[in-house]
Amino acid sequence: MxxxxxxxxxxxxxxxxxxxxxxxxxxxxxxxxxxxxxxxxxxxxxxxxxxxxxxxxxxxxxxxxxxxxxxxxxxxxxxxxxxxxxxxxxxxxxxxxxxxxxxxxxxxxxxxxxxxxxxxxxxxxxxxxxxxxxxxxxxxxxxxxxxxxxxxxxxxxxxxxxxxxxxxxxxxxxxxxxxxxxxxxxxxxxxxxxxxxxxxxxxxxxxxxxxxxxxxxxxxxxxxxxxxxxxxxxxxxxxxxxxxxxxxxxxxxxxxxPGDWAVRRLRHTAKALGLIWPKDATLAQFERTLDGTNPSHAAFRSAIRRAxxxxxxxxxxxxxxxxxxxxxxxxxxxxxxxxxxxxxxxxxxxxxxxxxxxxxxxxxxxxxxxxxxxxxxxxxxxxxxxxxxxxxxxxxxKGREGSRFDAVVTDVDERGARIQLCEPPVVARIDAKDLLPGAALKVELVSADATTRQVRFRRVS
Structure with missing residues (x-):
């Protein structure tokens, strides 16, 4: 874009x-x-x-x-x-x-x-x-x-x-x-x-x-x-x-x-991107089914590297x-x-x-x-x-403050909940209160600051 x-x-x-x-x-x-x-x-x-x-x-x-x-x-x-x-x-x-x-x-x-x-x-x-x-x-x-x-x-x-x-x-x-x-x-x-x-x-x-x-x-x-x-x-x-x-x-x-926790997070990432990862398939097996020309598949492959x-x-x-x-x-x-x-x-x-x-x-x-x-x-x-x-x-x-996006929680740690927007494929963090990995939610963009290179969202549902 x-x-x-x-x-x-x-x-x-x-x-x-x-x-x-x-x-x-x-x-x-x-x-x-x-x-x-x-x-x-x-x-x-x-x-x-x-x-x-x-x-x-x-x-x-x-x-x-x-x-x-x-x-x-x-x-x-x-x-x-x-x-x-x-x-x-x-x-x-x-x-x-x-x-x-x-x-x-x-x-x-x-x-x-x-x-x-x-x-x-x-x-x-x-x-x-x-x-x-x-x-x-x-x-x-x-x-x-x-x-x-x-x-x-x-x-x-x-x-x-x-x-x-x-x-x-x-x-x-x-x-x-x-x-x-x-x-x-x-x-x-x-x-x-x-x-x-x-x-x-x-x-x-x-x-x-x-x-x-x-x-x-x-x-x-x-x-x-x-x-x-x-x-x-x-x-x-x-x-x-x-x-x-x-x-x-x-x-x-x-x-x-990737450790077990990372694989669990990747399953949530796959869900956010609309990918179907069979429960009985390993990460390596699922990765082989991906098509590198598909943007959602490409985003997931990048997530594997980050994990x-x-x-x-x-x-x-x-x-x-x-x-x-x-x-x-x-x-x-x-x-x-x-x-x-x-x-x-x-x-x-x-x-x-x-x-x-x-x-x-x-x-x-x-x-x-x-x-x-x-x-x-x-x-x-x-x-x-x-x-x-x-x-x-x-x-x-920037300029889309107040807009709402669908997202999925990919993991939760001491820094809060990591979320992945379904579109565009942006990764961010929000307050983790009452959130579990895999949860689907809607978030609102609070701020986007190019000077600090930070974006901030809040949960709305």
Whole structure:
């Protein structure tokens, strides 16, 4: 829905969010200078992969391209050659770019622009896998069998040349190799066998509308091309995770599943959105019935993500199996080094393991430090995202004071009752007196304040 922002509340609010959460506005001069002079430290020893027809697939507006792929068949296996931007070749430990990256941890996205992990001259320029130019990359070779199980078959520093920058919104089957859809099908088959939850949900987003300072508040369902492309990263990350764990090293992405209380709340959320969740179906089973193109289903998938205790990072620990509940597997992040600090170090460890070399002590030391750094970065990014949505909701509801909405109580705690409006899908809190989770009620909007990013409702029935 379009947000009418004639008084500029969104622009002011987004500026305030940047100030409150100390979102960097640019890069120090020494970091920019280091990025401008950055060189490929492995240029003389790279394998030549420029004859391989790699392509990228991302949102149309993306220019920080981490991944390019080429697919082939070998007997019953699909072979994925996955080229990942080789950030480790142009950023040295302890240099100004590295120091700044450790302070940032991740790229932060806001509706009016992003705060990149690395200077744009690298992340959107010389390190990005843009089409029709030679670029340094780490090429992982991953085999995917008929059951969807993936295995790391090699890793090498190479020079690639992407043939095309494909976009989720416009890509057609003729743009892609025939193995692309089949690989996605195989990865989904393996997910089903593992009992993975598959909760890469469409998200509520605040999207610029026409460059006139207006925005749309929308839930953008994942396109089929986006879901299929995610299967490539999943196959690679699972294969790399298994290889690192087998060699007693690595930094893993771990997550516990939603607790019983969270599942109960999700049942109430489903009710608020008009979804029928059979009593005898588990969360994973119900989630698989959802259609990502349906806005109500998309809203519920986002609620699943919010109900999770959140994913964290953990270094290899003897005697412990790192586990990601949503993936139902051991899992790493290794495919987005332009946007996440940790990926660069996981890639370096994977290169060592795949080539029979010891993992340097410096990498092991980094794995011990990264969980705290990434947790802080992820928390800040999440707070910024939530603040932007709170702002959007306040601007959207401004002027509708006194209007009444249908809502459902999703849970009750010491802060009151959390409610979800049935339309629009806004989450808020009210006094919890005499309310129980699952209760349907009607509420009236008391106030909507864009300055504080708060909306306040009262129960009317």
């Amino acid at each position: 379009r947000l009418i922002d004639s008084e500029g509340a969104l622009a002011r609010g987004l500026s305030d969010i940047r100030t409150q959460f100390q979102v960097p506005a640019g890069f120090p001069a020494e970091v920019v200078a280091a990025a401008q002079s950055a060189k490929d430290h492995y240029a003389a020893s790279r394998a030549d992969w420029t004859a391989t027809p790699f392509v990228t697939l991302d949102p149309a507006s993306s220019t920080d391209l981490d991944q390019a792929f080429a697919l082939a068949r070998d007997g019953n296996d699909i072979v994925l050659h996955y080229a990942i931007a080789d950030v480790g070749a142009v950023v040295a430990d302890g240099d100004p770019i590295d120091t700044e990256a450790w302070a940032r941890g991740t790229t932060i996205y806001l509706p009016d622009g992003k705060a990149s992990l690395y200077p744009p001259i690298l992340s959107e320029g010389s390190a990005s896998l843009l089409p029709d130019v030679d670029r340094p990359a780490v090429v992982f070779t991953v085999r995917v069998d008929e059951a969807g199980n993936s295995r790391l078959d090699g890793a090498v520093r190479g020079l690639i040349r992407s043939r095309a920058k494909l976009a989720y919104e416009t890509v057609t089957p003729s743009d892609l190799s025939p193995e692309f859809t089949e690989l996605s099908r195989r990865i989904a088959l393996a997910e089903d066998a593992r009992g993975a939850e598959r909760v890469d949900a469409p998200e509520q987003e605040l999207v610029p509308d026409g460059g006139d300072g207006q925005f749309d508040l929308v839930i953008l369902p994942q396109l089929e091309s986006e879901q299929q492309n995610a299967a490539l990263s999943l196959a690679a990350n699972l294969a790399i995770a298994d290889a690192l764990f087998a060699h007693h090293t690595g930094l893993f992405r771990v997550m516990a599943g 999770s205790p959140g994913a964290t990072y953990a270094p290899f620990t003897p005697g412990a199996v790192p586990w990601h509940s949503a993936m139902a597997a051991t899992y790493v992040h290794a495919t987005a080094p332009l946007r996440r600090l940790a990926d660069r170090f996981v890639i370096e460890a994977a290169l060592a393991v795949a080539n029979g070399q010891p993992v340097p002590d410096t990498l092991t030391a980094s794995f011990a430090k990264l969980p705290e750094v990434m947790a802080d970065a992820d928390n800040r990014a999440a707070q910024v995202e939530r603040a932007a949505l709170d702002l959007a909701e306040a601007v959207m509801l």
